[in-house]
Amino acid sequence: xxxxxxxxxxxRDEFVLEEIGNQLTEAYQEKSVxxxxxxxxxxxxxxxxxxxxxxxxxxxxxxxxxxxxxxFMDIMAVNYPRD
Numbered sequence: 001x002x003x004x005x006x007x008x009x010x011x012r013d014e015f016v017l018e019e020i021g022n023q024l025t026e027a028y029q030e031k032s033v034x035x036x037x038x039x040x041x042x043x044x045x046x047x048x049x050x051x052x053x054x055x056x057x058x059x060x061x062x063x064x065x066x067x068x069x070x071x072f073m074d075i076m077a078v079n080y081p082r083d
Contacts, residue, residue, distance in 0.1 A: 009039050009074065023078040024059060028052055036061065037077040038070055045070055046081065 027034045028049040036045040036059075045068055051060035058069040 010076070020075055020078055021072075024049060024052060024072075024075070027078065027080075033081060034061075035079045035081050036070060036075050037079070039074045039076050041074075044079075 024034075026032075031048060033046065033048050038045050045061055045063070047061040047063035047068065049059055050062045050067075052072075053060065053069075056069075057072045059072055059075065061068045061070060
């Protein structure tokens, strides 16, 4: 039985990663609500960043009562919702 092909995460250069990191840091410091486009996840992750863990490389996003831990390398874009 052959294994199905799993799509690889797109590679991004250091400038794109640095820009995403800067946007996340700014949103964390200002306690802004963000909408993260995450690789491999259909729907955008929306909430407030409550912790950025450099040891695990995960960004902790609070969504109401829920907490979502998103790997930094899976974050493709950071947006600020207008509603």
